[in-house]
Amino acid sequence: xxxxxxxxxxxxxFEEAPVELRCNYSSSVSVYLFWYVQYPNQGLQxxxxxxxxxxxxxxxxxxxxxxxxxxxSFHLRKPSVHIxxxxxxxxxxKSASYGKLTFGQGTILTVHP
Amino acid sequence: xxxxxQTPKFQVLKTxxxxxxxxxxxxxxxSMYWYRQDPGMGLRLIYYSASEGTTDKGEVPNGYNVSRxxxxxxxxxxxxxxxxQTSVYFCASRGAGTSGETQYFGPGTRLxxx
Numbered sequence: 001x002x003x004x005x006x007x008x009x010x011x012x013x014f015e016e017a018p019v020e021l022r023c024n025y026s027s028s029v030s031v032y033l034f035w036y037v038q039y040p041n042q043g044l045q046x047x048x049x050x051x052x053x054x055x056x057x058x059x060x061x062x063x064x065x066x067x068x069x070x071x072x073s074f075h076l077r078k079p080s081v082h083i084x085x086x087x088x089x090x091x092x093x094k095s096a097s098y099g100k101l102t103f104g105q106g107t108i109l110t111v112h113p
Numbered sequence: 114x115x116x117x118x119q120t121p122k123f124q125v126l127k128t129x130x131x132x133x134x135x136x137x138x139x140x141x142x143x144s145m146y147w148y149r150q151d152p153g154m155g156l157r158l159i160y161y162s163a164s165e166g167t168t169d170k171g172e173v174p175n176g177y178n179v180s181r182x183x184x185x186x187x188x189x190x191x192x193x194x195x196x197x198q199t200s201v202y203f204c205a206s207r208g209a210g211t212s213g214e215t216q217y218f219g220p221g222t223r224l225x226x227x
Contacts, residue, residue, distance in 0.1 A: 009153065032214055043117075043203055043218035051214060090155060094214070100171065101216060103155035
């Protein structure tokens, strides 16, 4: 079985400050990792994903994440946030060979002016 | 392309009533999914369909049924709604192979059961 833990339920930050949203996972097999974003009253959309290759993954809207296999983490970062980044962010994991997507509990990022 | 569409957007039911949530995708995807989203719990898989004609239970299937009507459409039915089913429901679809690992989500259906 696999699981995902997002270590912060809420992250407040000021505009133009850097941000890191933390995600740890557990799995006994190789995994694919994802970050999704959900803007208010909308569905989820993919920010970025790690399937294989370079452990530093760049996504849309200036976000990036680093896959750390030894620490079983996939933290999301952005060097300078904007008001429009206010949203809920979900980390998700899937076995590379089978199975379904398992989501974390979500982190609400609030960017203050 | 509209992507993944869901109807209705909002619904209020009384306990014991039934309803069907509709989902359609126009991306020719094989796999489709139904999730529910509750505060602080992320998204939990209710049912999924790996291909037309097949359906399987997810993490929280009790109280729900599904139908994969054709490749495009995947409906979720609540036979006798309960207040515990108050939630936001999302449909998603996924293509094939590693290039298709991304799930695409609809806008959601917000359901309140009184």
